[in-house]
Amino acid sequence: MEELIKILQSKNIQPSHQRIKILEILEKNKGHMNVNMIYDELLKEIPTISKTTVYNTLSTFAEKGLVHCLTITPEEMRYDYDTKPHHHLLCTQCGRIIDVDVRCAYADAMEIDGHSIEEIQGYFKGTCKECLSRDKAKH
Amino acid sequence: MEELIKILQSKNIQPSHQRIKILEILEKNKGHMNVNMIYDELLKEIPTISKTTVYNTLSTFAEKGLVHCLTITPEEMRYDYDTKPHHHLLCTQCGRIIDVDVRCAYADAMEIDGHSIEEIQGYFKGTCKECLSRDKAKH
DNA sequence: TTCCATAATTAGAATTATTATAGAATAATA
DNA sequence: TATTATTCTATAATAATTCTAATTATGGAA
Ligand SMILES: [Mn+2]
Ligand SMILES: [Mn+2]
Ligand SMILES: [Zn+2]
Ligand SMILES: [Zn+2]
Numbered sequence: 001m002e003e004l005i006k007i008l009q010s011k012n013i014q015p016s017h018q019r020i021k022i023l024e025i026l027e028k029n030k031g032h033m034n035v036n037m038i039y040d041e042l043l044k045e046i047p048t049i050s051k052t053t054v055y056n057t058l059s060t061f062a063e064k065g066l067v068h069c070l071t072i073t074p075e076e077m078r079y080d081y082d083t084k085p086h087h088h089l090l091c092t093q094c095g096r097i098i099d100v101d102v103r104c105a106y107a108d109a110m111e112i113d114g115h116s117i118e119e120i121q122g123y124f125k126g127t128c129k130e131c132l133s134r135d136k137a138k139h
Numbered sequence: 140m141e142e143l144i145k146i147l148q149s150k151n152i153q154p155s156h157q158r159i160k161i162l163e164i165l166e167k168n169k170g171h172m173n174v175n176m177i178y179d180e181l182l183k184e185i186p187t188i189s190k191t192t193v194y195n196t197l198s199t200f201a202e203k204g205l206v207h208c209l210t211i212t213p214e215e216m217r218y219d220y221d222t223k224p225h226h227h228l229l230c231t232q233c234g235r236i237i238d239v240d241v242r243c244a245y246a247d248a249m250e251i252d253g254h255s256i257e258e259i260q261g262y263f264k265g266t267c268k269e270c271l272s273r274d275k276a277k278h
Numbered sequence: 279t280t281c282c283a284t285a286a287t288t289a290g291a292a293t294t295a296t297t298a299t300a301g302a303a304t305a306a307t308a
Numbered sequence: 309t310a311t312t313a314t315t316c317t318a319t320a321a322t323a324a325t326t327c328t329a330a331t332t333a334t335g336g337a338a
Pocket of ligand 3: 091092093094095096127128129130131
């Protein structure tokens with residue numbers, strides 16, 4: 001709790017009740033949540049929460065570098081509380097978005113082909129190992 | 140024209156008037172168009188074209204591997220007629236989506252971390268070299 | 279050619295994620 | 309306390325995409 005407030009303050013974000021709770025949810029659920037997942041979790045604790053607040057807060061968090069935005073699913077934005085550079089796999093079978101451990105040659109590059117780069121998104125789409133082994137078991 | 144029909148047939152797509160024209164537009168405009176860009180071009184030649192047809196056709200093309208779908212812009216889908224594996228830069232200044240020539244270590248990989256992969260999307264976001272040099276000129 | 283079954287196209291409605299707006303609540307300040 | 313700025317909420321607006329049902333085009337059999 002105190003921790004969360006400190007995190008927000010370190011990024012110059014006023015630690016409101018709603019913002020703290022949203023940050024808490026991001027920390028607890030290590031996945032790559034979309035707005036509705038976060039909103040549904042929030043409803044349990046703040047029944048009056050507005051979805052607009054979730055959108056606004058996540059925009060603020062993204063601006064201040066507290067979360068990363070993923071466009072790996074075409075329908076909606078996903079939010080990643082892990083801001084260390086890493087890539088993602090979208091399993092087309094179970095729909096999960098999974099961190100993948102790859103050594104990206106450009107992770108620390110500041111430019112590419114003469115263009116300056118500020119952000120890198122690496123997306124893989126396929127079948128996750130859990131789904132693969134479930135399929136194999138079913139045989 | 141005959142060329143385009145052959146391409147469609149080779150992918151088992153009936154070469155209808157609309158589909159041929161959409162393919163023609165994709166070939167001509169080498170960019171990374173969205174549905175509205177394609178639709179606006181089409182209107183010049185087929186004033187009765189329906190946006191639903193554009194969506195349906197592009198879905199078919201994507202299914203049959205004739206185009207690749209890019210989710211680099213969060214608002215809308217972009218379509219790439221160049222299906223050879225390559226990555227993209229979104230210039231946050233001019234909005235263009237530009238092919239980048241990088242040697243991706245995973246381009247030909249079939250699996251990663253135990254997950255099987257069918258598709259790779261590599262996105263860079265930053266400022267393109269044209270915008271950089273324009274900025275510098277303005278000084 | 280004519281008829282029929284099927285596939286493709288169209289217009290418009292429905293869905294859904296996101297953004298804009300304006301007022302209410304809350305917190306900060308003096 | 310009174311004033312001011314910030315945050316939050318509810319609702320409306322926007323825009324991409326999908327769904328639906330009706331219409332049109334197409335290819336093959338008779
Ligand atoms: Mn992640
Ligand atoms: Mn491209
Ligand atoms: Zn899976
Ligand atoms: Zn640019």
